[in-house]
Amino acid sequence: MLHPDVKGRSARRLPELGLAEAVSLAAALPGLTVEGAEVVRLSKVQPATLLGSGKVEDLGARFKAAEIDLVLVDGPVSPVQQRNLEKEWGVKLLDRTGLILEIFADRxxxxxxxxxxxxxxxxxxxxxxxxxxxxxxxxxxxxxxxxxxxxxxxxxxxxxxxxxxxxxxxxxEKVVRTRELHRAARRKVPFPIVALVGYTNAGKSTLFNRMTGAEVLAKDMLFATLDPTMRGLVLPDGQKVILSDTVGFISDLPTQLVAAFRATLEEVLEADLICHVRDISHPESAEQAADVTDILQSLGVKAETPMIEVWNKLDLVEGTALTALEAQAGQRSDVRAVSALTGAGIDGLLAAISGMLQDPKSQVELALSFAQGKQRAWLHGKGLVLHETTGEEGWTLTVDWTARQAAEFAQI
Known part of the structure; x- marks a missing residue:
């Protein structure tokens, strides 16, 4: 595994930690044994071979001696660079995008x-x-x-x-239409949707299993979950919600995958509440959180959608660091520190979800003209209409909604 570190190129994370993540990616693919991993310092990228000629020669000799079959490059490699390096080294080469695609195809x-x-x-x-x-x-x-x-x-x-x-x-498109029909059916049964999002291997599936009693695959590996799973959950106050476990995000996620998985990730756009699960024990937890925020914004998640930060894996933090984290989380209403593995803090998280979903509702009377059929359909689709009468110029509806739903309605 090679991680190119180009001089002068701004990066959010340290190259050594980037390499460690890349090795974890490779380990997530069955049948691969990582024989070696190193950061390759580059003053500039060579258009033909990515690396300098001396480095290409040196690595080629080492690969031959170690009988390496596959070289993984943690970054983009152009088709020309890939062809030249494969020819020079006599091995198969995959870049970061190719590796992630292989993992997704396997999962x-x-x-x-x-x-x-x-x-x-x-x-x-x-x-x-x-x-x-x-x-x-x-x-x-x-x-x-x-x-x-x-x-x-x-x-x-x-x-x-x-x-x-x-x-x-x-x-x-057929599958997406089916998914949309399922969403439409869920809207008619007005249970709020709570989506778990976060960096890959942040512990979303373990948390999902802990909260719902489900048995979704939960492993200490990147991209253990690919297909979204939804389960009903009864909160401590008796309120029923639908909890959704989604595919994990990663830095430099290939654009092809973001586009292809948009239908799956649209579950997040529909959510009434987002729980951003963070591996708080990871040395680059803040950088991972920034990557997740960037992807959520690129998907078009509304800024007004309520969000709770779930600081997971407390069981991996010890001593003064643990005390400091718990104190920091205690000062913020939108943060809950938990351990999905041991169950610590889960009751507090469920109570926080209940609190954030209990927006005060108010009943109002709306007059809509026949030209406003889209707005009427939206109100019925969300299950907000208590009573409706039809007049000569349109409909009069009695609606029971929250301030957030009223704001959404105003934007239609």
Missing amino acids: ARTREGVLQVELAALAYQRTRLVRAWTHLERQRGGFGFVGGPGETQIESDRRALDDQVIKLRRQL
């Missing part, structure tokens, strides 16, 4: 998850077609408007990939 279980991974993989492969047809690159024929055999082959491969992408998108 996806539901039909939707498999389709999303396939779609992301095709988008990634399309940029790498140049590798397969380098022996034809220089051949050109015809009269200037007809490409040579190399170009023709690449074009036909691109067309085949594009056809497959269209086919997958159609299949995925």
Whole structure:
């Protein structure tokens, strides 16, 4: 595993910790044994080989001596760089995007998850077609408007990939429509949705299992959860909510994956409350939290959606650090310190969720014209209408809602 550290390039985290995360990523893929890992310092990126010629030669000799089959580069590698390094070293090479796609392909279980991974993989492969047809690159024929055999082959491969992408998108659209129907059904039974989000391996699934008594796969590995899981949960005050466990986020998450998993992550957009689960024992917990915030903003999560920060894995913190964390959490109303593994602090978290979902409601009477059918449908979809009458110019509705729901309605 190589982690390139380019001089002068601003990075949110230390290269050594970035390398450790990359090794954890590799360990999440069955059948891989990481024989070595190092940070490679670079003064600048070489367009042809990423690394300098001396470093390429040195690493190549070491790989040959150690009989390495696969080299992983924790960062972006262009198709040309990948081709040249594979040729020079005589090994298969994967960059960060390729590795994450491999993990996702191994983990996806539901039909939707498999389709999303396939779609992301095709988008990634399309940029790498140049590798397969380098022996034809220089051949050109015809009269200037007809490409040579190399170009023709690449074009036909691109067309085949594009056809497959269209086919997958159609299949995925059907799944997305089904998911939307499930959401519409849930809206009619007005249970609030609480979504667990956070960096990968922050302990979301362990917390989900602890809160609901479910048995979702929970392992100390990156991306243990890919397919979203939802369970009913009764809070201490008797209120029923739907708890959603989502795929973990990671820094530099490939754009293809963010796009492909948008349908899954839309569960977060629908949430009435977001619980941002943090591994508070991790040395870069603050940087991980910043990455999660960036991804939530890119998804379009509304700023007014209430959020609780769940500082998880307290069982891994000791002594004065533990005392300081608990004191810090105690001073903030939007933070709860817990250990999903031991159950410490879970009662306080459930009480906090109850409190944040108990927005005071008020009954108002609304007059809507027949042209405002969209607003009427939204009110009915959310289950807010107590009574409705139809007049000559429109509808008169008695609505029972919170201030936040009223603000949402005003934006329709």
